[in-house]
Amino acid sequence: MKAFLTIYSLLLFILLATGCRDPFEPEIINQNLAILVVEGYVEIDGISEITLSRTANVRDTSQINMVAGANVFLTRDSGNERWDFTEKQGEPGKYVVDENLNPNWEYVLHIWLPDGQRFRSKAMSPIITPEMEELGWLRDDAGVEIFVSTQGNNEAQYFLWSFNEDWIFNAGVASFLIFEEERVRNRTEEERIDRCWDNTRQPRIVLQNSARFDGNTILERELVRIPNLSEKLQRRYSIEVIQRAIDQEAFDFWEILRKNSDDIGGIFSPMPSLISGNIEPENASSNQKVIGHVSMGRSASKRIYIDNADVFPWRVEIPEYEFCNLSTDTIPVSNAPSRFRGGTEIPAREVLQDFLLIGYRGASRQCADCTLRGSNVRPEFWED
Numbered sequence: 295m296k297a298f299l300t301i302y303s304l305l306l307f308i309l310l311a312t313g314c315r316d317p318f319e320p321e322i323i324n325q326n327l328a329i330l331v332v333e334g335y336v337e338i339d340g341i342s343e344i345t346l347s348r349t350a351n352v353r354d355t356s357q358i359n360m361v362a363g364a365n366v367f368l369t370r371d372s373g374n375e376r377w378d379f380t381e382k383q384g385e386p387g388k389y390v391v392d393e394n395l396n397p398n399w400e401y402v403l404h405i406w407l408p409d410g411q412r413f414r415s416k417a418m419s420p421i422i423t424p425e426m427e428e429l430g431w432l433r434d435d436a437g438v439e440i441f442v443s444t445q446g447n448n449e450a451q452y453f454l455w456s457f458n459e460d461w462i463f464n465a466g467v468a469s470f471l472i473f474e475e476e477r478v479r480n481r482t483e484e485e486r487i488d489r490c491w492d493n494t495r496q497p498r499i500v501l502q503n504s505a506r507f508d509g510n511t512i513l514e515r516e517l518v519r520i521p522n523l524s525e526k527l528q529r530r531y532s533i534e535v536i537q538r539a540i541d542q543e544a545f546d547f548w549e550i551l552r553k554n555s556d557d558i559g560g561i562f563s564p565m566p567s568l569i570s571g572n573i574e575p576e577n578a579s580s581n582q583k584v585i586g587h588v589s590m591g592r593s594a595s596k597r598i599y600i601d602n603a604d605v606f607p608w609r610v611e612i613p614e615y616e617f618c619n620l621s622t623d624t625i626p627v628s629n630a631p632s633r634f635r636g637g638t639e640i641p642a643r644e645v646l647q648d649f650l651l652i653g654y655r656g657a658s659r660q661c662a663d664c665t666l667r668g669s670n671v672r673p674e675f676w677e678d
Contacts, residue, residue, distance in 0.1 A: 330361065330413065332405065332573045332586030335538060336368065338395040338420045339592060344379060346387050346405065349585070360387025363408045371400035371417045397422060403588055405573070412576040413584050421591035423539040424450055429596045430514075433605055440518040440533055445511055446504025450539035454548055454589075455500040457517055457536065460493045460673055462529040466615030466661040469642040471654070473634035478627075478641045478654060489529070490668035491676070499552040501545060523611040527602055532676070534597040540589045547571050547587040599677065618661035624653040 334344035346361035366379040366389040379389035395401070403415040428443040442455060468488040472481045481487070500517055504510040517535060520526050540548075550569050571587035602608055624645045625633050633656060634641055640662050643655040660666060 328359070329583040329585055330405075330407070330411070330573075332413070332571070332584060332588060334588050335593065336395075336401070336403065336418070336420075336588060336590040337593065338397050338590065339393075341390055341392045342379075343382075344389045344403070344405075344588065346389070346407075361407065362386035364389070365404075365406040367404050368395075369402050369404065371402050373399070395420070397592070401590060403573075404576075411582055413573050413582070414576050415588055416572040416574070418572070418588070418590040419541075421450055421539045421541065421589070423453075423537055423592055423594045425594045426535070426537055426596050429533075429535055429598050431598070431600060436519070437522045437524065438520040438527065438600070438605060439516055440520070440535075441514040441516050442535055442537065443511075443513050443515070444504070444537060445509075446539075447510060451503065451505050451510065452540050452542060452545035453502050453504065453512065454538045454540050454544070455515075455517055455535055456538075457500075458493065458495055458534045459518065459526065459531070460491055460533075460676070461526040461531040462489055462491055463525045463612070463664065463668065464489050464528060465664040466612070466618030467620060467642050467657040469640055469657060469662040471641040471644070473630065473641055476631050476635075478630055478634070484670075486670055487663045487665055490664035490670045491673055492525075492668035499548055499555065501548055501552060503545065523609060525610050525612050527600060527605055527608050528610045529602055530678075531600045532597060534595060534675075536593050536595045538589065538593045539591060543572060544587050544589045597675070614667065615661060618657065621656040623655075625656055626653045627651060630654060 328348040328350075331347045331349060332344065333347075334342065336342045336344075344366055346364055346366070348359040348361060350359055362381065364381075368377045368379070368391070369375065377391055377393050377395075379391045382388040382390055397420045400417045400419050402417055405413040407413075424445055424447065426442055426444050429440075430443075431438055431440045440457075444453065446453065465488050470481050470486070470488065471478050472485060500515070502512050502515050504512050507513070518533065520531070547569065554569070569585055571585060573584045573586045573588065575582045575584065620642055621639070625641075630641065630653075633639055638659055639656045640659055641654040642657040642662055644651055645653045645655060664670065
């Protein structure tokens with residue numbers, strides 16, 4: 295009886311604690327601050343890219359507000375040299391320059407906006423990034439871990455990694471046929487929709503301070519984890535890793551961003567107001583707001599490939615293709631136009647009888663056309 299009363303009391307407490315709770319919806323002020331956001335890295339011997347955008351309201355789900363038509367240029371901190379960025383054609387808000395710069399000089403990045411606002415960076419000293427000692431991977435019970443090892447030094451102690459992932463995947467139903475001009479024909483190599491490439495670009499912030507380790511040696515820092523059943527390893531996977539040595543100020547900036555993105559606003563997370571960076575208004579008394587940190591130097595990069603055979607057996611589950619099958623009926627040749635003209639169903643197999651074509655088996659476009667989820671254009675860097 296005593297045990298029953300204890301359990302009853304506990305259940306009653308839980309009901310009282312949770313049953314009368316109303317959802318909390320904080321009042322959000324729809325004030326469009328439109329703060330300038332500056333992203334990029336200046337390479338001393340190669341292509342540099344700076345991206346300009348503006349913040350949006352919390353409930354604004356529209357596209358990123360890119361800042362076009364700006365004047366972006368680099369100057370020597372103590373000299374008259376100047377290097378102008380040009381806006382990328384077809385990509386508003388992205389500015390590039392391709393120059394060879396002296397690694398022993400200091401530089402300042404200038405940003406003049408079309409509305410008259412002017413910003414500049416603090417003086418930047420280029421940092422030469424050491425090459426990666428190893429870019430590797432290992433298989434475990436949870437999937438595949440991609441890692442990097444590198445050697446820091448007195449000049450290059452803080453590291454920031456970014457990466458680009460690319461992989462091939464297959465459609466749920468393979469089709470090498472196409473309906474065109476009221477008839478079915480074989481697809482050309484360029485028209486293939488049975489295999490496509492997909493990618494991810496910089497999904498997370500990865501940092502490390504080499505001074506924490508003996509000899510400034512960073513061993514097997516995890517970059518990416520590919521979980522079991524992922525389509526990334528269905529056929530062939532590639533990752534390009536860009537390693538950049540940065541100064542402590544930049545490291546602190548990215549660490550705050552990382553904590554905000556990883557912790558999703560925990561009560562002990564750094565407040566967003568702490569994020570500033572090394573970009574500031576040219577007029578010191580101005581109340582113009584800007585967020586961003588631009589670093590400078592020479593980065594290092596490396597690419598590896600992983601084949602399905604390297605991790606075999608590797609089972610794949612793609613939810614979009616879970617119930618994909620060929621049509622159960624044979625579509626006579628004469629009925630092909632009426633079945634395939636609308637485009638929701640496409641021919642997938644020829645049906646032969648005594649070596650004569652008598653019809654086709656079809657499949658839904660969602661199952662047979664991989665371009666709905668990726669691109670059938672082979673990336674320029676891709677190696678088979």
